[in-house]
Amino acid sequence: MSLSELRDLYVSRGIATLHPLTVVRGKNARLYADDGTEYIDFTSGIGVVNLGHCDDELIAVAEEQLRRLWHVCFAVAQYEPYVRLAERLSEIAPTGSRNKAALFNSGAEAVENAVKVAKLSTGRPFVISFLNSFHGRTYLALTATGKYQPYKFGLEPFMPNVLHAPYPYCYRCPFSASYPDCGLTCLDYLKRWVFGAQVSPERVAAVLLEPVQGEGGFVVPPLDYVRELRSFLDQHGVLLIDDEIQAGIGRTGKVFAIEHFGVEPDVITLGKALANGLPISAVVGRSMLMDAVHPMGLGTTFGGNPIAAAVACKVLDAIGERRLLERAVRIGEIVAARFDLLAERFEIVGDVRGLGAMRAVEFVRNRRTKEPAASVTEAVIETARRKGLILLKGGLYGNVIRLHPPLTIEEGLLEEGLNRLEESIDEVQRQAR
Ligand SMILES: Cc1ncc(COP(=O)(O)O)c(C=O)c1O
Incomplete structure (x- = not known):
């Protein structure tokens, strides 16, 4: 056969x-x-x-770690590659603050856990994501995803308390406006018709944003959209979760795509390129937020696997070295x-x-x-x-x-x-x- x-x-x-x-x-x-x-x-x-x-250098790192220790589960005992990767990510995450990290397996899992961090640290129940977004296929990540076919088809009911706002997709502006003459009609809509009409800002834990929509077709938001969104969220104590799973780790010419916009997110999700193909993902964010979670509130059997974590550290080295x-x-x-x-x-x-x-x-x-x-x-x-x-x-x-x-x-x-x-x-x- x-x-x-x-x-x-x-x-x-x-x-x-x-x-x-x-x-x-x-x-x-x-x-x-x-x-x-x-x-x-x-x-x-x-x-x-x-x-x-x-890549030969990554193979060598993976092989060495494979022979030393390839699984122990961080919930059982700590090991160095996990802590080193958490340190590296915390040092480079552009939040403008001290950071901490937690490691997982997939992008979707990182998104789920970033939302847990946001909910527990703010005590607020709502999350807002964007139309035409993609955040993964587990239920919260799927709910946040702003594309029905093929991902969400027939899978109702979705998670409660997730709302969607239009993304600034200027080529196909949902308001038939044109940038910059529009004066950011879509942001105005988010402020009045999502935050104003459907939920009060003080009930929103976070906005989940792809700094460049990946699956959505590489849609790049205008600079002033992202900046004005950040300042609106600041006014209301709403966190910005920056989903860098597709755009991060150097792909846009910055380690984090959000750096192009000159704004500081509160929590960042990473996955995909982090270990160049070994499965690992991360949530990194302001220490105060990451520590709002009670012990055992986060975790997973395989998350932050030693081989993947060791390779991820090498990938971060390679960004500079190469x-x-x-x-x-x-x-x-x-x-x-x-x-x-x-x-x-x-x-x-x-x-x-x-x-x-x-x-x-x-x-x-x-x-x-x-x-x-x-x-x-x-x-x-x-x-x-x-x-x-x-x-x-x-x-x-x-x-x-x-x-x-x-x-x-x-x-x-x-x-x-x-x-x-x-x-x-x-x-x-x-x-x-
Ligand atoms: C921006 C973004 N977030 C989350 C995910 C989900 O990642 P995974 O497929 O590893 O669960 C993806 C995957 O394409 C993505 O592009």
Whole structure:
């Protein structure tokens, strides 16, 4: 039986896979399939392997830790990699305060626990998140997620006391306004119609914000939106939980994407790239808030696993040692310049946007009406795969291609991948005519 047949027999249909590929090996930005085909990987396992696949230095750290101690559970006894990672994250988290951290397994779990911290430290029951957001698939994280299909479909009832506000998605402004003339209509809506009409500010523990929406299609909020939101929350003692699970760990050219906006969050969630693919996540925040939780109020069997924590410390070293922030900026410049040309050349390209190395193309049927073109997006992804390029989609309508190349990708390979993407868009546009 082929692997695909076995998969169909034994893997739940709920677990879907974008590309019909069996991958057997990876090295930096290259993936190799079981038939020997080589692919350029512009997904990094959904924004995870910032240092590329199977990095030798990380392998050495993982191997050493594996031989020494690979599980003990922090609830049983403490061990050094956990404490060291907590120290490192606390030192760099841009909250403007002393920090503490707690380690978990997945992004969703970090989000759940960040909300626990917010509720226990404020004594308030409500949380506000954003439309078109993604925070994970466990029930609170899923409730906070602002996209119904496919994640939330049929899974009601959701958690109570979670409200959604419009995200400043300027290309598709829900108020049909245009920035900056709008004067931040969406923020006004949040203040009057979410905080004012649906809940009083003194009942809200936190606002949960992606500094750049990831799954939502790399939507970057205006600087003044984030700043004014922060000052509004300060006025009312509402915490800002900064979900850096996709945008953090250097991907935007800063260790934390929120640093671009010059505001200080109270609590931060990290995951994905933290250990370059070993499962680990973190909540780091102001010490006073993190300590508002009673002993045993947080924890998990595997969270902060010694191997993953040791590798995460090495990933943090590598940000400086390998100049990953400069790499992210450089990748962003190269991709943005190419994407601007795509926007000029192709009618099916409605918008190009991003921050640092997070760059996306949004496809439309018609530039004037901005009708989303999901099937065109899929066709581009399939065409690119035939050309040996692995891409990732996103966006509320599944009509965005978001680029997540490893930050260590060779520049020649990046250019080659971009050539293949451009050729694919060209082919699809010509067929669509
Ligand atoms: C911003 C953000 N938060 C949370 C999550 C959930 O992370 P995980 O899939 O590790 O549970 C994701 C995953 O894509 C994400 O992008």
